[in-house]
Amino acid sequence: MMTLIKERVPTPERPVEERLKGFMEVNLGYTFELAVKEAERCLQCSPAPCTQGCPVHIDVPGFIRKLRENRDNPEKAVKEALEVIWACNTLPAITGRVCPQEDQCEAVCVMGKVGEPINIGKLERFVADYAREKGIDEKLLQEITPKIEKKKEKVAVIGAGPAGLTCAAELAKEGYQVTIFEALHKPGGVLVYGIPEFRLPKETIEKELEKLKKLGVEIKTDYVVGRTVTFDELLEEYDAVFIGTGAGTPKLLNIPGINLNGIYSANEFLTRVNLMKAYAFPEYETPIKVGKKVIVIGAGNTAMDAARTARRLGAEVTIAYRRGEEDVTARVEEVAHAKEEGVKFEFFLNPVEFIGDENGRVKAVKFEKMRPLEERDARGKRKIVPTGETVVLEADTVIIAIGKTTSKLLRMTLPQIEADEHGVIKVNENMMTNIPGVFAGGDAIRGEATVILAMGDGRKAAKGIKQYLEEKRKSS
Ligand SMILES: Cc1cc2nc3c(=O)[nH]c(=O)nc-3n(C[C@H](O)[C@H](O)[C@H](O)COP(=O)(O)OP(=O)(O)OC[C@H]3O[C@@H](n4cnc5c(N)ncnc54)[C@H](O)[C@@H]3O)c2cc1C
Known part of the structure; x- marks a missing residue:
């Protein structure tokens, strides 16, 4: 009888002190040996709920099977696994890294009922990365391209x-x-x-x-x-x-002080750092000034990315969210990494005013405290109501991450x-x-x-x- 291995094979991660020194990737991914070990936990369900849970319906047990069937031949294992994935997804190195698997394929994994779900995202990423390192994807592409009829x-x-x-x-x-x-x-x-x-x-x-x-x-x-x-x-x-x-197009807040200097939309902040390499100013033309204290408003993936970026630029960072922790929408892994990296969280705070100094630069944010109700809204989030009580938090920079249109x-x-x-x-x-x-x-x-x-x-x-x-x- 097959023994159930309840715990996932963990993926190695870069230590926090090293992460905060730069922008190197945090999760280091599986090696072939670790990937096969994780693949062996898969129950190979048929029909497979994970395939249904994937928005593009990747044959998840199919690609995992290829890894463990060919455990003695890594190149063959990865080529065959990649073929299965490519049938539905041409960018697995990306989705393996950023998909919210915990709400999709992994949420319905049968192993999740008895232990931890299979680490599908990290296995997908492994296949894509290994294929790239060894030129397997290149060879597969060369097999496909001559057959294309223009x-x-x-x-x-x-x-x-x-x-x-x-x-x-x-x-x-x-x-x-x-x-x-x-x-x-x-x-x-x-x-x-x-x-x-x-x-x-x-x-x-x-x-x-x-x-x-x-x-x-x-x-x-x-x-x-x-x-x-x-x-x-x-x-x-x-x-x-x-x-x-x-x-x-970022959504902004229509409250007093919104035009003060030092208030960014998360889009602008992240674009400056990611695309324009503002962290290397003046080597690159675009500057960024974060100061010592940064407040990020919002709690989605964008807010986590902005907060963790600001930490890497040397600031103390607080995420302020008008709802509670259970309603944070960012991926679980990103929230965990943000906490490990020292990002602080303040819940049930709704911004009502940005306060400026004599030079027109933001120096603090006034929030109204919110109270949660038992009742939930149409999206399943707990309703919140204002309490009338306010609190002021100091900030050299404010980043607004409340959505885009x-x-x-x-x-x-x-x-x-x-x-x-x-x-x-x-x-x-x-x-x-x-x-x-x-x-x-x-x-x-x-x-x-x-x-x-x-x-x-x-x-x-x-x-x-x-x-x-x-x-x-x-x-x-
Ligand atoms: C900071 C951040 C973090 C995120 N994290 C995650 C995550 O972890 N996981 C996840 O699944 N999703 C995440 N998302 C959401 C995800 O990135 C988007 O849902 C996804 O990128 C949408 O893809 P798209 O191709 O529709 O649009 P986009 O990725 O927005 O691409 C649209 C492109 O169109 C271009 N464009 C716009 N107008 C014109 C024009 N008139 N002419 C020519 N080009 C134009 C833009 O410059 C842009 O390059 C995140 C979003 C943000 C902002």
């Missing part, structure tokens, strides 16, 4: 985030000529400008982008659709268009596109908008969501685009 149709993809990149990869594999138009000087979307190096090394993204280029995808950076080129111009030149412009630019250039009152684009079951040949996915159609959902949309839209172009070809 097609004459051209597709434009707007935005090089996970939605756009996935859509482009899937279409390129079908032989379409794909061009991505990206507003920033680097492709990757939130993966490059938002998520810090210590969670997702830039090198990982660059390697994924190289694969895309080898599939024949052209990426035009510094290209703002709506400014550099109009939407109508794209529609004239391309047979179909995919919109993957994300939700990059879609940009108005694209809709200004394309007013006929159907969207809701928040600018979230509407699509049908094939991801097509109300404009024939124009598809959309990712945060642009969901508001803020996750990397894997964006990728799932990109993939689904690629299928929709293929169907649309095939029908168009038949009728012409």
Whole structure:
């Protein structure tokens, strides 16, 4: 009889003192031996709840089986495991690192009922990393590319985030000529400008982008659709268009003092540090000033990333959240790492005013204390009510991480596109908008969501685009 191993095989992590000295990746991932040991815990359920729990339905037991079946031949094990993963997910090195597995595949893992769920995310990451190190992914790609039959149709993809990149990869594999138009000087979307190096090394993204280029995808950076080129111009030149412009406009707080110096949106703060390398000013042009005390408002992944970044820039950091700890939305691993790194948490505090000094720079934040009720709102969070009691916390810098919304630019250039009152684009079951040949996915159609959902949309839209172009070809 099989013995159940209740505890996960832990992944090695960089010690806290070392982490705070720079932006090196915190989690060091499995070795082959550790990965096989963890793979051996898997019960190989059929049907597999983990596959259903994955938004892109990766055959999880399938790829795990390949690892343990070929335990004597690591290269074969990883190649076969990668083939299983690639059938549904072309960016496993990224999703293995940033997916909220604890709410998805791992949440429904049967092992989780008797012990700790299988560490699916870290196994996925291991397969991707090992494949890259040994050039296995390169060989697999070389097997795929010559079989691609080139097609004459051209597709434009707007935005090089996970939605756009996935859509482009899937279409390129079908032989379409794909061009991505990206507003920033680097492709990757939130993966490059938002998520810090210590969670997702830039090198990982660059390697994924190289694969895309080898599939024949052209990426035009510094290209703002709506400014550099109009939407109508794209529609004239391309047979179909995919919109993957994300939700990059930060929400701010409409309270006194919001215009004081030293108050950043998390987007701006993270973009300055991640993309513009502001931590290396003046070697790089963009500066950042954090001072000694930083308050981060919010408790999602963005707030954790901003807080942990500020810690690495030498500040004392406090996360202030208007709800309680149980309603924190960031990934469990990120909250644990933030705590280990000395980030303090203050719950049930709602900001009501930013207080400035004589030079117009923020020096403190006034919060109203909130009280939780037993009742829950539509999202399952405990309702909170103001108590009337206030508290003032000192701050040299405040970072607001309370959410983001879609940009108005694209809709200004394309007013006929159907969207809701928040600018979230509407699509049908094939991801097509109300404009024939124009598809959309990712945060642009969901508001803020996750990397894997964006990728799932990109993939689904690629299928929709293929169907649309095939029908168009038949009728012409
Ligand atoms: C700091 C932070 C941390 C996060 N952490 C996680 C996490 O751990 N796990 C997780 O699953 N999710 C996380 N998320 C959410 C996740 O990153 C997003 O859901 C995901 O990136 C959405 O992908 P997307 O392709 O739709 O959009 P984006 O990644 O936003 O990419 C959109 C791209 O479109 C470009 N663009 C916009 N307008 C134009 C235009 N007019 N012309 C040309 N290009 C344009 C933008 O420059 C951008 O590159 C995080 C988000 C943030 C901000």
